[in-house]
Amino acid sequence: MDIPYTVKDRPDTGLYNGKLGIWLFLGSEVMLFGGLFSAYVFLRTGAESWPTGADILNVPLATLNTLFLITSSVTMVMSWASLKLKEFDKFKLYAGLTLLLAASFLVVKYFEYTAKFHHGLFPSTNNFLGIYFTLTGLHVLHIIGGMIVIFFFWMPGAKMWESDPDRFTNRIEIVGLYWHFVDLVWIFLFPVLYLL
Amino acid sequence: MADLTPEEIRHHVKTYVIVFVALAFFTVVTVAISYLDLGVGASVVLALGVASIKGSLVACYFMHLIDEKITVYWTLLITATMFLILMLLPLGNMLAQIKI
Numbered sequence: 001m002d003i004p005y006t007v008k009d010r011p012d013t014g015l016y017n018g019k020l021g022i023w024l025f026l027g028s029e030v031m032l033f034g035g036l037f038s039a040y041v042f043l044r045t046g047a048e049s050w051p052t053g054a055d056i057l058n059v060p061l062a063t064l065n066t067l068f069l070i071t072s073s074v075t076m077v078m079s080w081a082s083l084k085l086k087e088f089d090k091f092k093l094y095a096g097l098t099l100l101l102a103a104s105f106l107v108v109k110y111f112e113y114t115a116k117f118h119h120g121l122f123p124s125t126n127n128f129l130g131i132y133f134t135l136t137g138l139h140v141l142h143i144i145g146g147m148i149v150i151f152f153f154w155m156p157g158a159k160m161w162e163s164d165p166d167r168f169t170n171r172i173e174i175v176g177l178y179w180h181f182v183d184l185v186w187i188f189l190f191p192v193l194y195l196l
Numbered sequence: 197m198a199d200l201t202p203e204e205i206r207h208h209v210k211t212y213v214i215v216f217v218a219l220a221f222f223t224v225v226t227v228a229i230s231y232l233d234l235g236v237g238a239s240v241v242l243a244l245g246v247a248s249i250k251g252s253l254v255a256c257y258f259m260h261l262i263d264e265k266i267t268v269y270w271t272l273l274i275t276a277t278m279f280l281i282l283m284l285l286p287l288g289n290m291l292a293q294i295k296i
Contacts, residue, residue, distance in 0.1 A: 014266065026275075027272070034282040038282045038285050038286055059230070063227055067220065070223065074213070084200060084205045176258075184255065187250045191230070191246070195226065
């Protein structure tokens with residue numbers, strides 16, 4: 001039996017089921033990160049002194065990471081647009097570039113984290129580092145999760161393009177929405193943690 | 197986004213490139229602002245203002261919220277309301293501190 005509304009829109013919601021599902025999931029993700037942003041404001045406003053992120057963290061590396069994620073968002077949406085234009089080879093190229101940029105983000109983050117540990121700066125050192133590692137660590141987990149899904153659709157899952165291209169295109173749209181959300185979270189994390 | 201013609205998709209692609217350039221520009225602006233000695237209040241407002249512009253560009257064009265179904269907007273309205281409540285929670289703490 002086929003799963004209904006994987007391609008066609010449901011008459012009541014106006015969306016195919018996967019799309020409504022990802023938006024509901026992203027709503028819960030907003031609350032997850034929102035709770036931690038709220039904790040950040042609570043900790044910062046309650047502290048007698050609070051360090052400027054730039055004094056402890058590496059702003060040039062974080063700027064580079066911001067550019068990696070912004071570019072990966074473009075390549076992600078281009079991979080979806082390529083499928084809409086029936087250009088499967090371009091989809092493979094753009095999805096591969098998205099994975100490469102995501103991996104670059106993780107490499108930079110690895111160097112940032114190890115530099116902190118090397119200088120004896122741990123989550124337990126103070127509240128600033130505690131919330132910094134919690135927020136960026138959770139974000140890194142989201143990057144890794146997204147990479148696993150994109151890799152699946154890039155390699156083994158891409159077989160669906162031959163059997164059901166419209167459904168495969170919708171799957172890429174859904175993973176794209178998740179990926180853009182991860183980019184969006186970083187857009188706010190960057191100034192809040194590194195620049196203010 | 198189901199019924200787009202190839203011409204419309206190509207038009208979208210051009211928009212994506214423009215949005216990418218805008219995002220890169222605003223990233224540079226965000227970093228530049230942080231080097232100005234504006235005081236905490238002005239820095240917070242400017243940095244979060246620029247971040248909000250960047251976030252809106254990603255949401256509107258990459259996530260296609262500029263042309264989405266009403267069900268998505270309702271879902272996001274509920275989310276935004278709950279998010280606002282979460283962000284207002286520390287306000288009580290701030291007000292208590294001012295009182296002291």
